[in-house]
Amino acid sequence: MNAAKVVNINAQGIYYRELNESIHQAVRNGQKEIILEQVNGQRYIADGLSGKDVKITIHGTAGNDLAAFMDGPTIEIFGNAQDGIGNTMNAGKIIVHGDAGDIVGHSMRGGKIFIQGNVGYRVGIHMKAYQDLYPVIIVGGCAQDYLGEYMAGGLIIVLGMNNNGSWPIVGDYCGTGMHGGVMYIRGEVKDFQLGKEVKIFELDSKDKKNLELYVREYAQDFSLNAEEIIKERFFKLIPYTHRPYGKLYAY
Amino acid sequence: MMEGLMSEQMYIADKDYRVPSGCGVSGIMNEAGERFSGEAIMCSIALMRERSNGLGGGFAAYGIYPDLADYYAFHLMYETDEAKRQTDEYLRAYYTIMHDEPIPTRKIKVISQSPLLWRYFLKPREDVLAKNPRLSEQDLVVQTAMYISGKIKDALVASSGKNMGIFKGVGFPEDIGEFYRLEEYRGYIWTAHGRFPTNSVAWWGGAHPFGLLDWSVVHNGEISSYGINRRYLQNFNYSCSFFTDTEVITYLFDLLIRKHELPFEIVAKILAAPLWADIERMPEEEKEFYQSLRIVYGSALLNGPFGVIVANSQTMLGLNDRLKLRPLVAARWGDFIYIASEESAIRQICPQPDRVWMPRAGEPILGRMRRNNLAKDPLSQEATAEVFEAGREEEGL
Numbered sequence: 293m294n295a296a297k298v299v300n301i302n303a304q305g306i307y308y309r310e311l312n313e314s315i316h317q318a319v320r321n322g323q324k325e326i327i328l329e330q331v332n333g334q335r336y337i338a339d340g341l342s343g344k345d346v347k348i349t350i351h352g353t354a355g356n357d358l359a360a361f362m363d364g365p366t367i368e369i370f371g372n373a374q375d376g377i378g379n380t381m382n383a384g385k386i387i388v389h390g391d392a393g394d395i396v397g398h399s400m401r402g403g404k405i406f407i408q409g410n411v412g413y414r415v416g417i418h419m420k421a422y423q424d425l426y427p428v429i430i431v432g433g434c435a436q437d438y439l440g441e442y443m444a445g446g447l448i449i450v451l452g453m454n455n456n457g458s459w460p461i462v463g464d465y466c467g468t469g470m471h472g473g474v475m476y477i478r479g480e481v482k483d484f485q486l487g488k489e490v491k492i493f494e495l496d497s498k499d500k501k502n503l504e505l506y507v508r509e510y511a512q513d514f515s516l517n518a519e520e521i522i523k524e525r526f527f528k529l530i531p532y533t534h535r536p537y538g539k540l541y542a543y
Numbered sequence: 544m545m546e547g548l549m550s551e552q553m554y555i556a557d558k559d560y561r562v563p564s565g566c567g568v569s570g571i572m573n574e575a576g577e578r579f580s581g582e583a584i585m586c587s588i589a590l591m592r593e594r595s596n597g598l599g600g601g602f603a604a605y606g607i608y609p610d611l612a613d614y615y616a617f618h619l620m621y622e623t624d625e626a627k628r629q630t631d632e633y634l635r636a637y638y639t640i641m642h643d644e645p646i647p648t649r650k651i652k653v654i655s656q657s658p659l660l661w662r663y664f665l666k667p668r669e670d671v672l673a674k675n676p677r678l679s680e681q682d683l684v685v686q687t688a689m690y691i692s693g694k695i696k697d698a699l700v701a702s703s704g705k706n707m708g709i710f711k712g713v714g715f716p717e718d719i720g721e722f723y724r725l726e727e728y729r730g731y732i733w734t735a736h737g738r739f740p741t742n743s744v745a746w747w748g749g750a751h752p753f754g755l756l757d758w759s760v761v762h763n764g765e766i767s768s769y770g771i772n773r774r775y776l777q778n779f780n781y782s783c784s785f786f787t788d789t790e791v792i793t794y795l796f797d798l799l800i801r802k803h804e805l806p807f808e809i810v811a812k813i814l815a816a817p818l819w820a821d822i823e824r825m826p827e828e829e830k831e832f833y834q835s836l837r838i839v840y841g842s843a844l845l846n847g848p849f850g851v852i853v854a855n856s857q858t859m860l861g862l863n864d865r866l867k868l869r870p871l872v873a874a875r876w877g878d879f880i881y882i883a884s885e886e887s888a889i890r891q892i893c894p895q896p897d898r899v900w901m902p903r904a905g906e907p908i909l910g911r912m913r914r915n916n917l918a919k920d921p922l923s924q925e926a927t928a929e930v931f932e933a934g935r936e937e938e939g940l
């Protein structure tokens with residue numbers, strides 16, 4: 293197959309099934325770079341797609357469940373993303389130059405989701421990590437309630453940037469049911485905002501190294517100054533028990 | 544998705560069994576009262592086709608009958624001619640029928656059968672009102688709608704407000720819109736619903752929006768407090784004959800806003816009340832207020848996941864449940880306010896809004912007819928003043 297280097301697809305008015313079939317077909321044909329123009333709400337883009345070196349650029353509003361079960365590709369969105377992006381994602385990266393909706397990274401198992409703006413409710417719900425699979429979500433703005441609900445592993449960083457202080461950096465019930473993984477929050481979190489299973493700690497040197505590693509990559513993706521971000525005070529949220537329901541159900 | 548599994552024999556109609564559903568909703572309002580064609584709302588709801596399954600769709604439209612704006616527009620659905628005969632007779636006893644006609648429809652392939660669809664423009668009879676001095680015109684209309692839908696077999700009132708109408712049926716919403724020729728109407732508020740019923744067959748009367756007087760409600764979700772809400776409403780003579788969540792939401796708005804004269808902002812805090820833990824942290828005065836609200840109106844609390852768009856002739860309101868278990872997105876562009884289950888459904892008809900945001904759980908999104916336009920509006924005298932006194936508040940994040 294004598295494929296062109298870049299495939300351009302105008303998604304305007306195209307039904308999601310047809311659009312996703314075109315994407316999968318292009319990847320099967322060995323295409324490495326796909327540019328989608330005029331996307332508006334098409335669901336399931338790049339779901340189940342494999343290939344570490346595949347890059348998809350989206351212009352418009354990405355629909356629900358983008359990159360569900362995705363295993364390797366990079367998706368860069370110039371616009372907002374709707375609900376459920378990175379659902380059960382395995383590997384790869386999603387970069388959103390805008391806001392994202394509810395349940396970002398639902399049950400995410402690996403890869404990275406970097407969001408420039410704000411996110412909705414229940415972001416990182418039931419994220420998990422295993423051996424070298426380590427999912428990371430970074431939110432540039434603020435997050436709503438139930439951040440990291442039932443979180444079992446991986447990393448969530450919330451930067452609270454472009455916030456005039458009128459909005460809490462994370463919502464209430466943060467980390468409810470959390471029993472693994474860690475969150476770094478750039479700013480103060482009040483005790484009442486936390487789920488019963490979570491406690492606030494200072495970052496230790498290992499945390500700081502980990503934070504810096506990912507913030508540098510994030511800053512590069514959005515052309516930001518990493519030092520400016522890191523110099524602010526961060527707080528660490530972790531569960532103080534690995535078995536929050538042990539007392540409830542085990543005897 | 545479920546088509547293969549559904550059969551009329553296996554499932555009972557939701558008039559006999561209450562139905563939770565996962566659906567799509569959309570609403571557009573021009574706050575200056577400028578009217579626009581139904582094409583926009585059809586285009587918006589059609590984009591969320593995946594949120595419906597072809598088992599119900601509908602629209603509410605405000606400002607569509609300017610020449611007959613003084614009369615109550617009743618949209619009726621009849622399964623039999625006998626139902627129409629009985630209804631006509633009942634209506635004549637209480638109203639002068641100023642005009643009546645079939646609701647115009649067009650034949651389209653995907654909608655093979657429909658009930659008899661008829662609209663009436665009604666003026667309450669002076670002698671009826673004189674005989675019952677304690678009965679307001681609006682109370683009479685409520686009684687009429689409840690009687691016809693509840694007591695006359697095979698007859699249902701789809702809507703009963705002035706200068707508005709509800710158009711609904713079994714099908715995908717865009718097909719229902721085409722069937723009712725909605726592109727030929729012009730209104731200043733349009734709301735739409737695409738239905739995805741999960742455990743019953745669909746029927747024309749059970750489609751959304753639900754309406755009473757000039758109220759209309761479209762709803763995505765499930766009200767698990769249905770039984771409590773229904774019993775509460777029965778105390779105020781609302782009989783829930785449709786057995787749907789949407790019906791109780793409509794009656795709660797009618798009770799709290801029309802009868803109890805509460806502002807929309809407070810009603811939102813009754814239906815999607817702050818949690819007790821949140822109230823506990825409020826400053827003393829606020830705390831006392833919210834505690835009282837929860838105590839007095841506890842039975843009006845809507846529990847369970849929902850995203851609703853409620854409208855009347857002056858207002859469009861979007862509201863999520865207090866835990867944000869269903870999606871809603873809002874946008875503003877000039878005089879327009881948009882509310883939809885998905886951002887793309889807004890951008891499809893308004894690609895570059897001035898502002899797009901996701902409202903917080905339990906925070907109402909309010910679109911209101913501007914005060915200076917009320918004078919021009921034929922309904923202005925009926926508008927309850929205090930609802931419009933409050934300035935337009937800045938919405939959340």
